[in-house]
Amino acid sequence: MKLNTKTRYAVMALADMSNFPRKKPVSLRDISLRQSISLLYLEQIFLKLKKNNLVKSIRGTNGGYILNKDPKEIKLSEIFLAIDEKVKTVGCTKESKKGCNGKSTKCITHDLWDELELHINTFFEKKKLSDLAKINQNKIQ
Amino acid sequence: MKLNTKTRYAVMALADMSNFPRKKPVSLRDISLRQSISLLYLEQIFLKLKKNNLVKSIRGTNGGYILNKDPKEIKLSEIFLAIDEKVKTVGCTKESKKGCNGKSTKCITHDLWDELELHINTFFEKKKLSDLAKINQNKIQ
């Protein structure tokens, strides 16, 4: 069970942006340098964020991206959704109308995994971008 | 973020076993048939469960596996540990003493992911095998 880099970088980049004034565009180049994330990768990530209206882009010299909302209003769950990252603990898909066992009934673990999924998603619903912007960067030990 | 089949099957198989009397060995063949899990795959999974003392094996005809503890005592976290499945939301490793950014300081998202990891692991600590044994198997909708 792990989180992919795309999602981690997306949150990291947006958190980086939220440390600066809202109005001024932040370039991906700057984010790339500050956060040590590949610029090319960031471009890919920000296209998704833009399509999902989390950021607005400004082209040309001194361009960059600006946050579309106040960091206090941006839920982590929105970022996950934009990046198309889903928490998937159940083995079945709701579309197929079949259990992970291929039968028409739920398997004996289904409700457990469903509960876990809810537990995790609730975390992302409650967490806002503003909650992690000013976190202090202690040394790793 | 998803859960792998090995862990899901491990929990499923143990939950299956916990629906039967403790003393009588349950064969993997039976579990395989009841839960629609590949027998060969189950063998691989149970070797791990055995090495971690969650089950005891009995060879030969009418052999199988028996639970080493009461389902009320078996935490999901123990099963995860046995299967070697870890919840890993941070991008860094604690061993390297470096952040996911390669620097000696934590990245701005580290504490968030750490909190999430704790949140998920707490769930597994609280959940017991007995909590899901008798769950009703409703139709998928």
Added chain:
DNA sequence: TCAATACTTGACTATTTTAGTCGGGTATAT
């Protein structure tokens, strides 16, 4: 005794996912 059952172990593999890169754009400020 001996065949069938069922656990044991390590190696192997196809498929999928991940974590990016690459190339060739377009828009804008100075």
Added chain:
DNA sequence: ATATACCCGACTAAAATAGTCAAGTATTGA
């Protein structure tokens, strides 16, 4: 004009996943 910076689809190497396979060993019951 030219440098900056966003835009977009396609591509790819490497890793992880989800198993299978071969070749055992131990035990029981007929």
